[in-house]
Amino acid sequence: MPMAKVWNKNYLPFTQDFEGTKIHIEPNHFIVMDFEKGRQFAGKYYPIEVDAGGQQKPESYKMIVVEPLGQNEMPAVEKMRCQACAFVANNKEELDNHITDNHVNLMLDKEEREKRKAKG
Ligand SMILES: [Zn+2]
Numbered sequence: 001m002p003m004a005k006v007w008n009k010n011y012l013p014f015t016q017d018f019e020g021t022k023i024h025i026e027p028n029h030f031i032v033m034d035f036e037k038g039r040q041f042a043g044k045y046y047p048i049e050v051d052a053g054g055q056q057k058p059e060s061y062k063m064i065v066v067e068p069l070g071q072n073e074m075p076a077v078e079k080m081r082c083q084a085c086a087f088v089a090n091n092k093e094e095l096d097n098h099i100t101d102n103h104v105n106l107m108l109d110k111e112e113r114e115k116r117k118a119k120g
Helices: 035-043 071-079 092-106 110-119
Strands: 003-008 014-018 021-025 029-034 064-069
Touching: 003 021, 003 035, 014 035, 021 029, 029 035, 035 064, 064 071, 092 110
Parallel strands: none
Antiparallel strands: 003 029, 003 064, 014 021
16 A cells, blocks of 8 residues: 655644544654545645634644655665654654653653653
8 A cells, every 4th residue: 555755834833633543743854644535635625713913823734745655665664663653753863862752651660761851
């Protein structure tokens, strides 16, 4: 089954319910989805919110781009993928920071946890 990178090209995080699941994509990051599902997600209507002046609020811009993900790209993507959620980092440092910020309490190794806390 072909897979896809589903990008959020906004500078703000994007979250939308899709087929009973809350899809969350960090700004300028992608998640991995089945290609067809990714296309359906991209095309799903997202309600526009406007501010008091009638301007569309930037957080309500849906800027989803679906890109095919080649089999050969998979190992690199897997390496940068958070094991606890759907987040895919752009590099190793970002992945470490993401884990420290979001999943430190899940880490069983207490020493490692303290080390990371002290660093941040
Ligand atoms: Zn995560």
